[in-house]
Amino acid sequence: MNAPHLQKLVIVGGGTAGWITAAAFSRLLGRNLSIELVESEAIGTVGVGEATIPQIIRLNAILGLDEYDFVKQTKGTFKLGIEFVDWGRVGSSYLHTFGDAGLNLASVPFHQYWRRAAANGHEHDLWQYSLHKHAADCAKFGKMDRVGNTAMTGLAYAYHFDAGLYAQYLRAFAEQHGVKRSEGIVQTVSRNSESGDITSITLDSGNEVSGDFFVDCTGFRALLMGQELGVGYQDWSKWLPCNSAQAVPSERLENLVPYTRATAKSAGWQWRIPLQHRTGNGHVYCNDFVSDDEAGDTLLAGLDTKPLADPRPIRFTTGRRDQFWAHNCVSIGLSGGFLEPLESTSIHLIQSHVSRLIQLFPQSANCSAEREEYNRRCRDEFEQIRDFIILHYNQTEREDSEFWRYCKNMEVPDSLRQKQQLFASSGRVGRDADDLFREASWVQVMFGQKGMPSSHDPMADGISDAQLTEFLSNVRKLIEKSVDGLPTHEQFIEQHCKAD
Numbered sequence: 001m002n003a004p005h006l007q008k009l010v011i012v013g014g015g016t017a018g019w020i021t022a023a024a025f026s027r028l029l030g031r032n033l034s035i036e037l038v039e040s041e042a043i044g045t046v047g048v049g050e051a052t053i054p055q056i057i058r059l060n061a062i063l064g065l066d067e068y069d070f071v072k073q074t075k076g077t078f079k080l081g082i083e084f085v086d087w088g089r090v091g092s093s094y095l096h097t098f099g100d101a102g103l104n105l106a107s108v109p110f111h112q113y114w115r116r117a118a119a120n121g122h123e124h125d126l127w128q129y130s131l132h133k134h135a136a137d138c139a140k141f142g143k144m145d146r147v148g149n150t151a152m153t154g155l156a157y158a159y160h161f162d163a164g165l166y167a168q169y170l171r172a173f174a175e176q177h178g179v180k181r182s183e184g185i186v187q188t189v190s191r192n193s194e195s196g197d198i199t200s201i202t203l204d205s206g207n208e209v210s211g212d213f214f215v216d217c218t219g220f221r222a223l224l225m226g227q228e229l230g231v232g233y234q235d236w237s238k239w240l241p242c243n244s245a246q247a248v249p250s251e252r253l254e255n256l257v258p259y260t261r262a263t264a265k266s267a268g269w270q271w272r273i274p275l276q277h278r279t280g281n282g283h284v285y286c287n288d289f290v291s292d293d294e295a296g297d298t299l300l301a302g303l304d305t306k307p308l309a310d311p312r313p314i315r316f317t318t319g320r321r322d323q324f325w326a327h328n329c330v331s332i333g334l335s336g337g338f339l340e341p342l343e344s345t346s347i348h349l350i351q352s353h354v355s356r357l358i359q360l361f362p363q364s365a366n367c368s369a370e371r372e373e374y375n376r377r378c379r380d381e382f383e384q385i386r387d388f389i390i391l392h393y394n395q396t397e398r399e400d401s402e403f404w405r406y407c408k409n410m411e412v413p414d415s416l417r418q419k420q421q422l423f424a425s426s427g428r429v430g431r432d433a434d435d436l437f438r439e440a441s442w443v444q445v446m447f448g449q450k451g452m453p454s455s456h457d458p459m460a461d462g463i464s465d466a467q468l469t470e471f472l473s474n475v476r477k478l479i480e481k482s483v484d485g486l487p488t489h490e491q492f493i494e495q496h497c498k499a500d
Contacts, residue, residue, distance in 0.1 A: 005363060006212040007034060012186060012201065012224055013217030014039030016163055017333025017350045019170035020059070021215050024354045026177035027063050029361065036180045038201065038209055050273045050280045051079060051260045051344040052158040054098050055436075059351045063173065071497040073169050075276040076161035078141045078258050078489060080132045082344065086264040087449055089397045094448030095259065096343075097132035098156035100440045102475050105463075110475075111443050112460040115427050115453065117468055124476065126447055131155065131479050140486040141258045147482045152475075158344070160260065160273045160280070182209060189228045197328040197365065198224065212365070214329040215357075222335040225321060229329060232322040233337075239390045239412060240318040241403070242268050242340055246296050246311035247282040250303050258489040262342060263302065266290065267403040270302045271341065276499045279305055284340055289403040316340070318386075324378040325371045330357055337382055342389050348436070349385070353378060384435045387416040388442070395420065395449040420446075427453040 009025060011018050014037060022037045060070060070076070081097035088094075102110030114126050127133040131147060132155060144154030175181060184203030191198050200210035216224035225231050237243060253274045261272040268285030283299035290298075296311045320337030324330060331337075333350050356377055360370040394412050398404035412420075422430045423446045429439045446453075463471065487495070 006361075006365070008211040009033045009035045009213050009215065010201070010209055010211030011035070011037040011215045011217055012039075013219065013333075013335075014167065014171070014181075015217065015219065015333070016167050016170075016347060017219075017335075018215075018217035019167045019174060020347075020350050021217060021332050021354050022174035022179045023063055023170045023177070024059070024351070024358060026174050026179045028358055030178050034180075035174075035178065036182060036209060036211070037174070038182045038184060038186065038203065040183060040185045042185065050163050050275065051082075051160050051271075051341070052347050053344050054156050054158045055348050056158055056351065059355075065173070068497040070169065071159060071161070071493075072499050074159075074161035074165040075278075075499040076159045076497070077256060077274055077276060077493065079158045079160050079260060079344075080136050080141070080155065080258045082260045082262055083136070084262050084264075084392070084445075084448060087262075087269075087392060087396060087398075090400060092448075094444065095127060095130070095133045095136055096441060096444045096448065097130055097136070098158065099130065099132040099153060101126050101443070102129035102472075103150065103152045105471065106459070108457060108459045108462070109439065109443070111447070112427055112457040113463075113468060113471065115456040116460045117472060118452065119456070120465070122472070124472070126444075129472070129475050129479065131482060134479050134483045135486060136257065136259045138483055138486075139255055139257050139489050140483055141489040141492045142486040144482070144486070147478060150478065152478065157258075160275055162275060162277075163347075182207065186223060189224065191228075195327070195365070196229075198228070212328065213362075216329055216331045216335040217333050219334040220316065220338070222321075222331060224329050225326065225331040225335050229326050231326050231331075233317070234319045234322060235317055236319040236386060237317060239386070239410065240340060240393070241286045241288070241406065242284045243315065243317060244287045244292065244295065245282050245284045245314045245316070245340075246292070246299050247280070247314065248299060248303075248311045249308045250279045250281055251305035251308060252277060253279055253305060256490045256493070260344065264398070265298055265302070266401040267295070269342070270299060272304065276493065278308060279303075281307075282341075283311075284342070286403060289401070320379070320382045323375050324353065325357075325374045328365065330374070332357075336378070339382065339385055339389060342392060343385070343437075345385050345389075345436070349381070352381060352436075380432075380434070381436065383413075383415070384432055384437075387413055387419070388435075388437050388445075390416055391420070391442075391445055392449070395446065397450060424453050426455050426457060428457065 081095045083095050085093045186201045188202045190200045198214045202208050263270045267289035270283045273280035285295045324336045360374050393407040419430045429442045
């Protein structure tokens with residue numbers, strides 16, 4: 001006899017995680033499922049995730065959102081990458097962009113040609129061949145799929161936006177597509193005595209909300225996955241020691257630049273995210289190396305504009321759940337794990353897990369194969385992103401504080417150490433096939449933080465010195481000409497998506 005068909009999805013918790021889940025499920029599976037989201041206005045959300053990576057464009061396209069309306073309603077701006085200041089050494093900076101540097105030639109990555117030229121005294125650094133870096137330096141932005149008629153890709157981008165407004169925007173979308181919202185705080189959770197599956201939750205109002213499948217979007221509390229189902233948590237603090245953050249909004253930047261900034265501090269780092277109406281700021285740090293008061297003072301001293309509120313503290317432990325899907329419940333967002341926002345992956349992980357859940361969503365309670373596959377993919381993704389973030393801390397020459405001495409000398413996962421050793425030898429990238437971060441990302445952080453590999457790929461010797469010089473010069477001129485024709489970031493927003 002076939003198991004009964006799943007008919008009711010219950011999402012516990014709102015915020016960005018809850019409403020992305022509700023919006024995506026209502027859009028793609030709304031005909032097959034009744035969807036109810038339970039949240040309480042009395043429970044706040046973390047709500048500091050204001051920077052994204054390009055994958056969010058795919059989510060918006062799936063939902064059918066109008067890009068300019070979305071940016072306008074969330075008071076957003078555009079993002080070409082993240083500027084890292086003082087990470088490799090004090091006084092250094094580089095831009096981790098969403099694009100490639102230069103142009104590959106004969107299937108050989110551009111950075112290998114540049115490495116060959118640099119060894120012979122070439123004066124221009126790798127970012128002189130980055131379309132994104134040149135546009136960012138000029139505070140310019142525009143839609144560009146290709147650079148002229150060449151094979152060089154155009155501007156890949158993401159967004160900065162107000163996370164609270166984004167959740168409101170998605171809530172309106174989800175409710176228009178049939179999602180029911182219920183107000184209330186969960187008091188009790190009922191489970192099937194035989195299977196252990198969750199059958200219903202009871203709210204403080206006394207209302208009972210039953211369902212066939214549950215999504216835990218309750219943030220760090222992990223009300224269902226952690227507290228009720230008892231799924232364990234892997235602590236990654238030995239690799240990512242930061243455990244605290246303070247966030248504060250400040251006045252709008254005078255020059256609206258199209259990139260996030262991450263500035264390394266003595267025991268962590270500070271973010272700056274430009275929005276149309278204000279600037280998002282925060283200090284991520286380890287309170288084993290600096291007090292909360294000192295961290296707050298550091299944050300305020302590092303602001304570029306006047307603060308609009310007092311710093312708001314947040315505590316966290318980097319890591320992930322042992323399982324992301326247990327019984328008939330999946331954790332989405334902070335309830336499933338936390339990787340600090342250094343590379344703006346928090347919102348991506350929400351949409352990635354939601355997309356994966358939709359792909360594997362079971363038709364009945366008999367779903368062990370789907371559950372196992374979902375957990376495997378989520379685990380691999382979390383660990384790949386973990387390694388990339390650890391790279392920023394470990395690939396450094398800094399020894400000016402106890403925190404940085406720890407990070408420089410800590411034992412990193414074997415999966416990361418192998419990548420570091422391969423790149424240090426020949427500039428090659430041992431990237432996993434399904435890694436979120438492209439080869440260009442690994443290259444930019446490796447070069448940006450700790451100098452040159454010992455040698456280059458011998459395939460880059462396939463052209464003469466004269467041809468190499470001409471090739472590099474032509475790439476640089478092509479980029480400069482392309483950026484010259486772009487509007488400023490401010491002008492682009494003014495024309496297409498200026499907030500009211």
